[in-house]
Amino acid sequence: MERRTIRKWFWAWDFDKEEEWLENMAQNGWTLDSVGFCTYHFIKTEPGEYSVRLQYLPIAEENGEYADLMEESGAERLGRMVQWVYYRKKSEDGSFELFSDLDSRIGHLKKIARLLLIITVMNIGVGIINSCNSSIHLGWINLLCAALLTYGLGRIHGKKEALEKERRFRE
Secondary structure (H helix, E strand, O other): OOEEEEEOOOOHHHHHHHHHHHHHHHHOOEEEEEEEOOEEEEEEOOOOOEEEEEEEOOHHHOOHHHHHHHHHOOOEEEEEEOOEEEEEEEHHHOOOOOOOOHHHHHHHHHHHHHHHHHHHHHHHHHHHHHHHOOOOOOHHHHHHHHHHHHHHHHHHHHHHHHHHHHHHHHO
């Protein structure tokens, strides 16, 4: 079986771009087989044989019931990278969507935003403490990380607002 490994970085707020890239790889005959930190392992398959999806899913939420539901739908869990879970499903088994409606998509974005907010606040706190400590002059690194994460929060908020606007339009 032919294999391929690609190392690539995606920001948490660009999860949709990551999923699109994985789906394009599958459409070109390279289906995700496993994941690692910034590392994707693919196997050669028929082009379009599989669909690939990913989801931010804290470990506590990946309980037996959810796992059973995914298995019953024909989805195969490929692995976990921190809080992100990767799935694939044979295309012949029908469409493959992890979120059935706008509310579940909005909920997904809220979970991602909560994580980014916690990490942002932690970086601000550590950055301020390190900046006040005269022996450590690296507080600016944490503050720079906080600024980057704030940008990501803005991106997630924009996506959430667009879905909420769509929901209001449909009502």
